[in-house]
Amino acid sequence: MKDAFGLPQSLLVLGGTSEIALATARRLIVRRTRTVWLAGRPSPALEVAADGLRTLGAEVHTVTFDALDPESHETVLGKVFAEGDVDVVLLAFGILGDQAHDEREPVSAVRVAQTNYTGAVSAGLVSARALQAQGHGSLVVLSSVAAERARRANFIYGSSKAGLDTFAQGLGDALHGTGVHVMVVRPGFVRSKMTTGLEQAPLATTPHAVATAIELGLRRRSETVWVPGSLRLVMAALRHLPRGVFRRLPF
């Protein structure tokens, strides 16, 4: 169960090698979290991540989970929920893709969309139903500032996150009053392995900062969390810029 401060005792991470997710897990383990499920494709990285969390004192299980295989989600996630209550589900899987390459190779663009959006729709709905049955819990969905407005430099990734973001907002409304809380997290540019080699955007942030914001959002039962918080205002302004002007912005 979550406590009065929204701190969970059990955590399920979908996308178990995500740096943001692991930073969040570490933060929560220091507080109350004792059981962590890391779901992802089997890999040495997933095991290393699990071992890292174990050293902090949590009981960590790894689960084979593939965003691109939605048919399997019900079975895979059903097994996790059958083991006991999950207080927080952190939907953290996603790929950035390579915009230039993906524009040339529509099949790889579709892979971005299928991972980030289709896979999340399936995993999100399966998790939501299980949380609803237990009458409590939070579904934390990692969206992106890129979901707010299409940018020339990453619109394939951005459009997939836009779909995910809209889906999560609607799911949050659907679950209102069921005891289940859906929180959409919109980080700006995060300095992580996903963005290595990319030019850093203004107001860049870190996985650690996103984790801090997630913990605060859980305490407040926020519906939307921007990281850094100042992005909320910046994006409110940018959203209304005429396209001709927006197009010429230097990022």
Add this chain to the structure above:
Amino acid sequence: MSADTVPDTAPSTPLTSLTGWGRTAPTAARLIRPRTYQEAVAAVRDCGARGGIPRGLGRAYGDAAQNAGGAVLDMTGLDRIHAIDVTGGTVLCDAGVSLHRLMEVLLPLGWFVPVTPGTRHVTVGGAIGADIHGKNHHVAGSFSRHVPALELLTADGGIQTVGQDTPLFDATAGGMGLTGVILTATLRLQPVETSWMLVDTERADDLDDLMARITATDHHYPYSVAWIDLLARGSATGRAVLTRGDHAPLEALGRGTRARRDPLAFRATRLPTAPDVLPDGLLSRRTVGLFNELWFRKAPRARTGRLQTLSAFFHPLDGVPHWNRIYGRGGFVQYQFVVGHGQEEALRRIVRRVAARRCPSFLAVLKRFGDASPGWLSFPVPGWTLALDIPAGLPGLAAFLDGLDEEVAAAGGRVYLAKDSRLRPDLLAAMYPRLADFRAVRAELDPRGVFASDLSRRLGL
């Protein structure tokens, strides 16, 4: 799989979102309000895979009367007073009867409830389940001491009569509703001549002064409690207003006054309900500091023999319905712990830490407990207890309270489960040495885990 082939695991009652009085950590449950014992039995038999838990008037601060995804039995529909023995001073009533109702009925007959907490709006069942204490704990002990017998609806759907000095009674008193649903209880009452209190008030300059005053003279008073200004620092750390009193005898009421004409009238003032739109952060260090300063200065340095109504003395906050809303949407946590005699130094350290931390707490109450109750999970043990309300949104509060827990546990003390919403589960066994016995009785009585609550899941009770 089509919808009609899915087994109906969740009955179709709509879900209700519930919290405790602190308004933190909402979860959803099927709220069932039995009107008869048969309906209560049926509710327990049909409560489904996630079990059920009884709930009274929702005054427990934390998550003791919530059951996410399961059933919550609202017991306030079972509120009959069956029999009053006006000469012997006992009452037999349903568990859903509130202390408020009992006072309304019993005061004019010259009887008062033996133990009342800071609110009248708790049910008899809740009072036993949390084994509540009052300002008279140092002489009267906790609530369940005054309950010779009760009827318990257990997990198998049977109803057992449970008398004092039995393991099942000791598991149920303070058992947070987890041994079964209390249906009725017999309560031994306290005779009174009037519905007035004779109250002595004095101020203490700091914590040591306060503890000395309490230790020296508490045994002269059946009721005693101290309000502490936890925002005061330096040499004033722990400055307090000590309020003590007793039921006023008839001759204390002036001749020819209205009070004398109707000495046993139940008088309860009621102010407007606190609105639900108050902003978070209304209770800041500044506003609470100002309040505390005024409250302390307003109290007389020493005054004796003041007449107060029962409700003003025992339940000042009941005058403001939904006063919990003043903490805003973020809600609040109440932290109450006890440390035994000889552990005064731990108490001093905790008070200093809270004062240094500048928690905006305007409700900080210190009292001295008398003998413990035999209840296995009952909170009171002989020693000092401090309770404080703190807005839940205060940054760093989770870690701060964890630190206090460790201090409390190291001193052999414990926190109060009826108020808890955040204890680290691994400290529980140290705080409650009879926990293993409690678990054993539950395992035997309720092997399928029919009775479950958010509290029991969170702490692994």
